[in-house]
Amino acid sequence: MRATMAVTVDGVLATVRDGCLALLLVRRGTEPFAGRWALPGGFVGPGEDLDAAAARELAEETGIDIATGGHLEQLRTYGTPGRDPRGRVVSVAYVALVPRLPAPVSGTDAAGARFWPVDRLVEARLAFDHARIAADGVERIRAKLEYTTLAATFVDEPFSIPDLRRVYEAVWGVSLDPANFARKVLGTPGFVVPTGARAPAGAPGGGRRPGLHRRGPAAALHPPILRPA
Amino acid sequence: MRATMAVTVDGVLATVRDGCLALLLVRRGTEPFAGRWALPGGFVGPGEDLDAAAARELAEETGIDIATGGHLEQLRTYGTPGRDPRGRVVSVAYVALVPRLPAPVSGTDAAGARFWPVDRLVEARLAFDHARIAADGVERIRAKLEYTTLAATFVDEPFSIPDLRRVYEAVWGVSLDPANFARKVLGTPGFVVPTGARAPAGAPGGGRRPGLHRRGPAAALHPPILRPA
DNA sequence: TCAAAAGTGTTGCGGCTACACCCATGA
DNA sequence: TCATGGGTGTAGCCGCAACACTTTTGA
Numbered sequence: 001m002r003a004t005m006a007v008t009v010d011g012v013l014a015t016v017r018d019g020c021l022a023l024l025l026v027r028r029g030t031e032p033f034a035g036r037w038a039l040p041g042g043f044v045g046p047g048e049d050l051d052a053a054a055a056r057e058l059a060e061e062t063g064i065d066i067a068t069g070g071h072l073e074q075l076r077t078y079g080t081p082g083r084d085p086r087g088r089v090v091s092v093a094y095v096a097l098v099p100r101l102p103a104p105v106s107g108t109d110a111a112g113a114r115f116w117p118v119d120r121l122v123e124a125r126l127a128f129d130h131a132r133i134a135a136d137g138v139e140r141i142r143a144k145l146e147y148t149t150l151a152a153t154f155v156d157e158p159f160s161i162p163d164l165r166r167v168y169e170a171v172w173g174v175s176l177d178p179a180n181f182a183r184k185v186l187g188t189p190g191f192v193v194p195t196g197a198r199a200p201a202g203a204p205g206g207g208r209r210p211g212l213h214r215r216g217p218a219a220a221l222h223p224p225i226l227r228p229a
Numbered sequence: 230m231r232a233t234m235a236v237t238v239d240g241v242l243a244t245v246r247d248g249c250l251a252l253l254l255v256r257r258g259t260e261p262f263a264g265r266w267a268l269p270g271g272f273v274g275p276g277e278d279l280d281a282a283a284a285r286e287l288a289e290e291t292g293i294d295i296a297t298g299g300h301l302e303q304l305r306t307y308g309t310p311g312r313d314p315r316g317r318v319v320s321v322a323y324v325a326l327v328p329r330l331p332a333p334v335s336g337t338d339a340a341g342a343r344f345w346p347v348d349r350l351v352e353a354r355l356a357f358d359h360a361r362i363a364a365d366g367v368e369r370i371r372a373k374l375e376y377t378t379l380a381a382t383f384v385d386e387p388f389s390i391p392d393l394r395r396v397y398e399a400v401w402g403v404s405l406d407p408a409n410f411a412r413k414v415l416g417t418p419g420f421v422v423p424t425g426a427r428a429p430a431g432a433p434g435g436g437r438r439p440g441l442h443r444r445g446p447a448a449a450l451h452p453p454i455l456r457p458a
Numbered sequence: 459t460c461a462a463a464a465g466t467g468t469t470g471c472g473g474c475t476a477c478a479c480c481c482a483t484g485a
Numbered sequence: 486t487c488a489t490g491g492g493t494g495t496a497g498c499c500g501c502a503a504c505a506c507t508t509t510t511g512a
Contacts (some may be wrong), residue, residue: 002274003272003275004234004235004236005273007233007319012489022486027463043231043232044231045231045232045307046232048310050308050319077279079236079279080275080278080279088275088276090319092306092308123349133269140300160464161464161465162463162464178465179464179465179504180501180503182464182466183466202511203462203511204462205462205510205512206459206460206462206463206509206511207462207464207509208462208463208464208509208510209463209464210463210464210465210466223500226501228502275472282497389491390492406475406493407490407491408476411492430484432483432484432489432490433489434483434488434489434490435483435484435485435487435488435490437482437489438490439489439492452473455474
């Protein structure tokens with residue numbers, strides 16, 4: 001048993017707010033990088049599974065129980081010597097997708113927490129190598145929407161096809177043809193299941209009320225829904 | 230700085246031999262699992278980068294310098310408590326693709342090494358959780374061939390289009406239409422560059438001599454070459 | 459009655475599969 | 486000259502993008 005190292009988990013926690021993809025960042029309360037923004041994370045316990053540690057950190061920082069509506073998956077491991085000034089730290093990064101969140105709660109050792117739209121992440125001047133981890137996580141999310149049904153984890157049930165389309169538009173930063181999008185979604189068995197009901201009245205500018213749906217059992221998309229070139 | 234753990238790298242080292250995808254396994258010389266087959270790997274040094282540790286282990290076990298013709302990328306990290314009976318060990322797995330290899334050299338702490346075709350991996354009864362790691366690595370390789378030019382790292386230069394096709398057929402375990410395959414490869418700019426020469430005489434059963442090519446500068450495939458359903 | 463948004467229909471383009479056919483080579 | 490395999494041509498199918506059109510709703 002050779003040299004041992006500290007192992008942490010860091011989470012790229014994503015949601016859709018105000019029509020664009022946003023990540024949860026926390027303001028560090030302790031050195032190093034005190035006062036700077038960073039991805040939520042922490043050390044893995046001696047007998048704790050990596051996935052469990054990621055879920056625990058997620059719950060501590062946001063109050064979200066990932067088992068009830070959400071998605072958590074391993075992203076990549078970052079272990080370059082010198083990435084943490086305290087010593088050798090290997091970080092296993094995770095990506096989490098959650099529906100519209102309650103206001104984030106400040107964690108135990110964080111001085112604050114807020115969502116940052118992904119197109120303003122450079123302003124956050126992230127600590128450690130978290131800018132790179134965040135960029136890798138965002139790209140993973142964008143790619144996953146193409147060939148999985150994960151977009152549905154960003155919306156509350158019941159939802160309409162246009163609600164789902166706005167998720168794709170927010171995450172990819174593009175606008176999609178409503179007609180062709182609906183055909184693709186409805187043409188994939190098990191992606192969404194119609195409830196039979198229509199959305200209640202209350203749309204701001206008028207328009208036909210869309211049909212409502214719930215998440216279906218399918219996880220993969222055949223054929224995929226590809227990003228426009 | 231909380232609890233520390235041992236960190237290892239394990240390699241899913243793949244090549245194409247006798248028309249099928251094969252992985253390098255080593256026979257363990259020490260406990261635990263002495264005498265059992267396992268993925269090559271070892272502990273990460275205190276000041277060593279993860280990628281560098283993977284390349285070093287690869288060189289020690291096979292004599293291959295990954296910088297000269299080969300591909301190495303991180304696969305995933307496995308850290309479930311109890312996966313190693315010696316204690317808490319977190320393993321960062323890598324996937325490596327190499328051209329036809331010289332006979333593998335027995336490593337310092339391995340009692341033997343040989344290639345196993347992927348369809349006989351169950352017979353190897355791999356140590357630790359290496360069966361799962363190997364399966365994840367094989368699936369990664371199969372998926373990568375669809376949308377990257379990595380298949381060309383399995384062949385020696387110069388190579389013919391049919392050589393490249395046999396790589397796809399070996400990795401995916403299918404047979405492909407030679408005509409359509411050649412069109413897809415030649416229709417992707419930068420995948421292969423023709424040398425102008427033709428293959429030398431010496432084919433066993435006759436037939437026209439195919440044109441020779443080298444690897445091109447492209448890394449991604451647009452459009453992808455998809456596996457048959 | 460008008461604007462806005464959901465949903466349906468339709469048409470044209472492009473890629474892909476399957477297969478026929480021609481060319482080069484060794485036995 | 487025959488079998489084998491590389492390479493080219495072509496016709497049909499399928500999916501998708503684009504966009505016109507109908508329907509439903511709020512103002």
